[in-house]
Structure formats: C-alpha cells, structure tokens
Amino acid sequence: MPEPSKQDNFIGVDLGGTKILAGVFTPNLKCVSRSKMSTKGERGPEAVIERIAHCVKDVVDECDLNLKQIKAVGVGAPAAVDPESGRVIFAPNLKWEDVPLKKELEKLLDLPVFIENDCNACTLGVYETELDPKPRNMIGVFLGTGIGGGLILEGKLYSGFNHTAGEIGHMVLDVNGPKCGCGNKGCFEALASRTAIFRRIQSAVKDGQKTVLTEMLGEDLADMRSGDLRKAIKRGDKFVESVIEEAAEFTGIALANLVNVFNPEVIVLGGGVMDQLEDEMLAIIVETAKEYALTGTMKGIDIHASKLGDDAGITGAAVLARRETK
Amino acid sequence: MPEPSKQDNFIGVDLGGTKILAGVFTPNLKCVSRSKMSTKGERGPEAVIERIAHCVKDVVDECDLNLKQIKAVGVGAPAAVDPESGRVIFAPNLKWEDVPLKKELEKLLDLPVFIENDCNACTLGVYETELDPKPRNMIGVFLGTGIGGGLILEGKLYSGFNHTAGEIGHMVLDVNGPKCGCGNKGCFEALASRTAIFRRIQSAVKDGQKTVLTEMLGEDLADMRSGDLRKAIKRGDKFVESVIEEAAEFTGIALANLVNVFNPEVIVLGGGVMDQLEDEMLAIIVETAKEYALTGTMKGIDIHASKLGDDAGITGAAVLARRETK
Numbered sequence: 001m002p003e004p005s006k007q008d009n010f011i012g013v014d015l016g017g018t019k020i021l022a023g024v025f026t027p028n029l030k031c032v033s034r035s036k037m038s039t040k041g042e043r044g045p046e047a048v049i050e051r052i053a054h055c056v057k058d059v060v061d062e063c064d065l066n067l068k069q070i071k072a073v074g075v076g077a078p079a080a081v082d083p084e085s086g087r088v089i090f091a092p093n094l095k096w097e098d099v100p101l102k103k104e105l106e107k108l109l110d111l112p113v114f115i116e117n118d119c120n121a122c123t124l125g126v127y128e129t130e131l132d133p134k135p136r137n138m139i140g141v142f143l144g145t146g147i148g149g150g151l152i153l154e155g156k157l158y159s160g161f162n163h164t165a166g167e168i169g170h171m172v173l174d175v176n177g178p179k180c181g182c183g184n185k186g187c188f189e190a191l192a193s194r195t196a197i198f199r200r201i202q203s204a205v206k207d208g209q210k211t212v213l214t215e216m217l218g219e220d221l222a223d224m225r226s227g228d229l230r231k232a233i234k235r236g237d238k239f240v241e242s243v244i245e246e247a248a249e250f251t252g253i254a255l256a257n258l259v260n261v262f263n264p265e266v267i268v269l270g271g272g273v274m275d276q277l278e279d280e281m282l283a284i285i286v287e288t289a290k291e292y293a294l295t296g297t298m299k300g301i302d303i304h305a306s307k308l309g310d311d312a313g314i315t316g317a318a319v320l321a322r323r324e325t326k
Numbered sequence: 327m328p329e330p331s332k333q334d335n336f337i338g339v340d341l342g343g344t345k346i347l348a349g350v351f352t353p354n355l356k357c358v359s360r361s362k363m364s365t366k367g368e369r370g371p372e373a374v375i376e377r378i379a380h381c382v383k384d385v386v387d388e389c390d391l392n393l394k395q396i397k398a399v400g401v402g403a404p405a406a407v408d409p410e411s412g413r414v415i416f417a418p419n420l421k422w423e424d425v426p427l428k429k430e431l432e433k434l435l436d437l438p439v440f441i442e443n444d445c446n447a448c449t450l451g452v453y454e455t456e457l458d459p460k461p462r463n464m465i466g467v468f469l470g471t472g473i474g475g476g477l478i479l480e481g482k483l484y485s486g487f488n489h490t491a492g493e494i495g496h497m498v499l500d501v502n503g504p505k506c507g508c509g510n511k512g513c514f515e516a517l518a519s520r521t522a523i524f525r526r527i528q529s530a531v532k533d534g535q536k537t538v539l540t541e542m543l544g545e546d547l548a549d550m551r552s553g554d555l556r557k558a559i560k561r562g563d564k565f566v567e568s569v570i571e572e573a574a575e576f577t578g579i580a581l582a583n584l585v586n587v588f589n590p591e592v593i594v595l596g597g598g599v600m601d602q603l604e605d606e607m608l609a610i611i612v613e614t615a616k617e618y619a620l621t622g623t624m625k626g627i628d629i630h631a632s633k634l635g636d637d638a639g640i641t642g643a644a645v646l647a648r649r650e651t652k
Contacts, residue, residue: 151587151588159589161463164589164622165587171583174502174512182620182621258587260494260497261493292498293496294490
C-alpha cells in the first residue's frame with residue numbers, strides 16, 4: 001500500500017465548557033499528538049475561537065508538522081450546531097448564541113473547518129473507529145458532567161429538524177424526581193450524570209452517611225472525581241456502590257426507552273462516568289434495559305462501552321473532518 | 327386528466343384485536359366503501375386470516391367492484407411485523423407469533439398483499455394524505471386503548487433493527503407511576519391511554535368521587551367511551567376535566583421526550599381518545615410539550631391532530647398498498 005500523503009492529516013478539536021482538546025490524526029485516524037488548553041469562556045466567543053486556533057497550531061507543531069500538512073479540522077462543540085452553515089446556534093455552557101465558528105476559525109487557520117455537536121461527533125467517532133461491521137443505526141450515550149447522545153441512521157448522523165436530536169439527557173424518566181438544570185424534574189441527566197451522582201453523595205454525607213470517600217477526600221469531598229467512586233467501591237463502600245447501582249438502573253431505563261422508540265442495532269456508552277465505572281455499571285445497565293424494554297425489542301441489540309475514553313471527542317471531530325473532505 | 331383505470335383501486339385493512347375494518351380506495355385514495363367484522367382472535371390465525379379475506383371480498387362487492395379491479399391490499403396489524411417477509415413476528419393482543427400473514431392472505435385473495443405495524447401504517451396514512459408539503463421527518467402518536475406511534479424519516483417508515491421502533495407507549499415517564507400491562511411502571515400508556523384514563527375514573531368513583539358519568543352510565547360506568555368523557559366535560563364535570571388534563575399533560579411530556587431525542591419536524595396525534603377529546607386535550611399537550619422540551623428544540627415544530635378518525639388505519643394500509651405497487 002502506498003504511504004499516505006503527508007498532506008492528509010486531520011485535526012480533531014473537542015471544545016468543552018472548561019477545556020479545549022486538540023489532536024492530530026493520521027489519514028488512518030491514528031492520534032499522533034494531543035494538546036490541551038483552558039477554554040476561558042468568560043472572555044467571549046472571539047477570544048475562545050482564537051484559543052482554539054492557538055491550540056491547533058500548538059498540537060501541529062508538537063508533532064513536527066505544519067498547517068500545510070493538515071487537510072481539514074473538525075470541531076465538536078457543546079451546542080446545537082448547524083453543520084451546513086457552520087454556525088453554533090446555541091451553546092448554554094459557553095453562553096454562545098449564533099456564533100459563526102466555522103467561518104472565524106477558517107480565517108484564523110486557513111484550513112477547511114467542519115463543526116458538529118460534541119455528542120454527535122463522539123458518536124461518529126465510535127461508529128467509524130470502533131464498529132465493524134457497521135450497524136445501520138446506532139445510538140451513542142455519553143455519561144459525564146451532563147448526559148448527551150448522538151444518533152446514526154443508515155450510516156449518517158441524524159440531527160433532526162432543529163439540529164438538536166439526541167438530547168437524551170433531558171428525557172423525563174421520573175416526573176416527580178430531582179430537579180434538573182433545564183428546569184424540569186427527573187430528567188435522565190438529573191438521575192445518572194456525574195453531577196447527579198455527586199449531589200446524591202454530598203447530600204447523604206451532610207445527613208450523616210458514612211463513606212470512605214470522606215477519608216479519601218476530607219469531609220467536604222473537595223475535588224471528588226468519578227475515579228474516586230470506583231476506588232471507594234473497590235474498598236468495599238456499600239453506600240457508594242448503591243448510588244452507582246441506582247445511576248446504572250436509571251441508565252438502563254433510559255436505554256429501554258430508546259430501544260422501544262428507536263430500536264437501534266447498537267448502543268455504545270461513553271463519557272467520563274462510564275470510562276471510570278464501566279465494571280461497576282455496564283452489567284446493571286444491560287440487565288435493566290432488558291427488563292424494561294418490550295418483549296422482542298431487545299433481540300440481538302448490542303450494548304457495550306466505548307474504549308475511546310478521553311479521546312472520544314477529538315477522534316469524533318477528526319472523523320468528521322475526514323468524512324467531509326472525502 | 328385521464329380517468330384512473332378501474333384496475334387501480336386499493337384495499338386497506340385495519341386488523342384490530344376485536345374488529346377487522348376494510349376499505350376500498352380509489353387510485354387517489356378516496357375511500358368509497360367500508361366494511362367491518364369481528365376479529366374472533368380466539369379462533370386462531372388461520373380463521374382470522376380467512377375472516378380478513380371475507381371482509382375484503384364483502385367490501386369489494388359492496389361497491390360493485392370485483393377483485394380483478396383491485397391492484398393490491400395493505401394490512402395494518404397490531405404487531406411487530408417484518409414487511410419484507412410479510413410475517414407477523416409477534417402480536418400480543420392476538421397471541422400470534424411468527425404468522426405468514428402476507429403469504430396466506432395472498433393465497434386466499436390472489437392479490438399482492440403488504441403488511442405493516444398498525445401505528446406505522448396510520449403514520450404513513452397521515453403523512454401521505456394529510457401533510458403538504460411533506461416534512462422530512464415526523465412522528466405519529468396514537469392515543470387509544472393503548473398508545474402507539476410511528477416514525478417517518480426522509481419520507482420512509484423507520485422501523486428499526488427488530489421492526490419494533492415507535493413503541494412510544496412504553497417510554498417510562500414516571501418510574502414510580504401506575505403499573506402498565508407490559509410489567510413496568512409509569513409507561514406513557516399507563517398514564518394517558520383510554521385504559522389508564524378509565525381506570526383512574528373508575529377507581530375515584532369507587533372511592534366516592536361524584537361525577538355526571540354515573541348519571542349518564544350508571545354506578546358501574548358500564549360501556550364508558552371516550553365520547554362520554556367529552557360530554558361530561560361539556561356538562562361542567564370538573565373531575566373528569568382534571569383527569570383528562572392530567573392525561574394531556576403526560577402526553578405533552580412524552581412529546582417533549584420525543585422532541586428532545588428525535589427532533590421531528592411534525593408530530594401528528596390521532597387515535598380514539600384524540601378523535602373524541604381534541605378540543606379538551608390538544609392545547610394542553612402543546613403547551614406542556616413546549617414547557618418540557620429543551621430550549622431551542624421546539625422551534626417551528628408543528629404539533630396537530632389528524633382528521634382521519636376511524637379511517638386512519640384503513641387509509642394507512644391503502645397508502646401502503648399504493649406505495650408498494652408504484
């Protein structure tokens with residue numbers, strides 16, 4: 001096989017509320033370099049876009065390439081995005097509304113830029129790099145600080161009428177449940193995200209619940225991370241185990257809803273919570289989904305966890321860049 | 327315009343758990359004759375299929391046509407259906423499993439037969455006969471004895487991996503809610519179907535609740551129908567009004583879930599409950615959906631009620647027959 005041209009590399013950018021990640025990918029989607037920078041969203045869209053460009057230039061330089069050897073840049077943004085116009089419609093975490101991200105970034109980098117919703121990009125990354133053979137339809141479900149998803153239909157991202165499809169974190173599962181950031185009660189995200197899990201633990205500790213987490217992190221549980229929960233469970237903490245079990249059960253119910261409505265061939269789970277707690281959660285998620293899905297609907301449906309970990313966002317964005325320039 | 331050929335008529339069959347409806351449709355999908363027969367599901371698949379054939383022959387004769395003037399027959403069945411093989415995979419109400427409905431009916435009628443899930447067929451009927459211009463994607467939501475739905479994507483029915491997509495009645499909305507026939511708690515169907523509404527009324531009456539329904543129907547509320555609820559509300563019955571409002575609110579929450587996940591351009595509501603109680607329910611449904619859907623996701627999405635009424639099933643089945651023979 002001929003060696004891939006040195007001009008055919010891709011950049012994947014994962015634009016988050018707190019940090020920007022950028023990665024350089026070979027034509028075969030191998031990541032050869034990564035770079036990270038804080039987002040500094042408070043400085044406004046123009047400054048953030050300059051930081052993205054800066055981060056891209058850094059990561060390209062880091063692996064001894066230059067921008068001329070990059071074919072295209074993909075960006076996954078925490079936002080409703082119009083991929084055709086390249087505009088961010090609405091990004092609640094960044095407080096952006098109608099920002100011409102593609103156009104501005106293309107000016108700064110003199111390269112083609114393609115943008116997508118971050119969970120859509122992650123789903124695309126999983127589909128392209130982890131699934132073989134390709135299913136006709138799939139759903140990506142990402143459990144992190146919030147919960148988001150992406151839908152692939154007939155091999156293409158499906159983003160719906162307002163480019164907002166896949167907002168699975170705001171499916172109501174428990175109409176009388178805990179308050180969600182969106183204003184409703186009992187959304188999937190209010191029941192099974194890292195935020196929801198941490199809130200339940202902190203509130204129980206305040207009420208006198210004993211847990212090894214306070215030994216590990218102090219009484220105020222400062223800087224608690226998903227990995228700490230895994231460690232606590234490994235140390236036999238039944239309380240933390242029960243909180244994680246509950247989150248896994250709600251995730252299973254959400255998946256059953258998606259299976260009943262959408263009947264995808266494959267569901268892939270990812271995000272920081274899954275990356276850290278797959279061993280503790282996945283079996284419960286699958287079992288609960290089977291219990292809640294209608295007879296016959298789950299037959300042959302594959303539910304598993306992605307292995308992309310922290311690279312999911314940049315990989316998906318790079319896949320987007322490669323797809324769009326094929 | 328040339329007069330359509332007399333050979334190009336279609337039959338639509340709506341196979342239900344208790345009755346079979348058949349209609350003759352002109353090439354332009356005008357219904358010129360209808361016939362009805364009880365299903366008699368207890369006699370088993372072979373007998374039911376014979377009854378379908380009988381009903382089809384009757385309705386054709388009724389409008390002075392013969393089977394040679396029929397181009398194809400469509401059947402909507404209350405089942406998971408494989409349209410390609412023409413087999414009913416699983417029909418809980420009929421207690422059918424793996425029944426070659428298409429093949430057997432083709433033998434009896436000597437006509438091409440096409441089968442679909444009943445809610446999918448109804449959705450197709452709405453899409454083809456009521457929507458102009460055609461949306462790229464839509465969801466049909468049918469509130470009756472149970473609750474079902476159908477999804478159209480890029481102008482085509484979407485039925486998913488196991489041909490069971492659109493089972494929206496079994497989305498869990500209230501994980502601690504009332505028991506559903508499927509075994510779970512708080513499914514959409516357990517909260518807003520006719521069965522759920524009647525159960526709530528009957529249980530309240532048993533507990534001493536006053537309502538004009540008992541004046542209308544007797545203390546045991548025998549033979550209560552959706553239309554009776556409309557009459558009770560028109561007579562100022564605040565109790566019945568509140569029960570219907572609650573069902574409408576749950577329907578709105580279900581629609582918000584669908585909008586968040588699927589972001590369709592159009593949602594059309596139908597089914598016996600909607601046909602009878604549109605004036606009482608639709609505004610509340612739309613308002614609640616807007617309240618529960620994420621910011622930006624509902625923009626421009628059209629939610630309205632179908633006017634097909636009892637003809638929805640046969641119309642959809644006839645549309646299916648016409649589509650498949652084009």
